[in-house]
Amino acid sequence: GLVSITAGCGNVEAHSAFFIGLIGAFVYQAASMALVKLRVDDPVDAVPVHGACGIWGCFAAALFDWGEGMNHYHGWKGWECVKNADETGCMQGAAGKGLLAQFVSVLCIVLWSGTFATAAFVALKKTGLLRVSVEVEAEGIDKVSHSPSKAYQLGANSNPYQVSA
Numbered sequence: 001g002l003v004s005i006t007a008g009c010g011n012v013e014a015h016s017a018f019f020i021g022l023i024g025a026f027v028y029q030a031a032s033m034a035l036v037k038l039r040v041d042d043p044v045d046a047v048p049v050h051g052a053c054g055i056w057g058c059f060a061a062a063l064f065d066w067g068e069g070m071n072h073y074h075g076w077k078g079w080e081c082v083k084n085a086d087e088t089g090c091m092q093g094a095a096g097k098g099l100l101a102q103f104v105s106v107l108c109i110v111l112w113s114g115t116f117a118t119a120a121f122v123a124l125k126k127t128g129l130l131r132v133s134v135e136v137e138a139e140g141i142d143k144v145s146h147s148p149s150k151a152y153q154l155g156a157n158s159n160p161y162q163v164s165a
Helices: 002-006 014-037 046-063 094-126 134-139 141-146
Strands: none
Touching: 002 014, 002 141, 014 046, 014 141, 046 094
16 A cells, blocks of 8 residues: 555545555555466565556556546646646646656656666576575575574573573
8 A cells, every 4th residue: 555655645635545555455466466376486575565556556646636626637736736838727638648647657667677677687697696506495595594593493491581690
């Protein structure tokens, strides 16, 4: 919900924010299940949270940005509507233009991020730094690299909350 509402937090009403977050929960769950089904290793669900919910949030910022009807599009104007060319009223069709702008933004972000992430991962793979060895993977990277072995071996009489004098 939090990532989903971030894009529109400055220009959607509270009830819209609730529904954006609620729909975001379903977007997250669907994206997470899709990654599992595709056998993509994302142990912290970064792609479903920041990717899928971020994209949904960008579209939701335009879809739920209505104040006094669909032609009272706030967009970049805070709580005022986007004005027409002669500044006499609200621009007609501004919501559609806002949705198109969000689509172009999402497309640019995906292309930019995808290009540089691909370059980084290809470089890591070519240098042999992308994955750990099969032996380390079997034993567990946490156990091998990140903590002393005694951290996992508490004795039967050991009480981690007991302070000795």
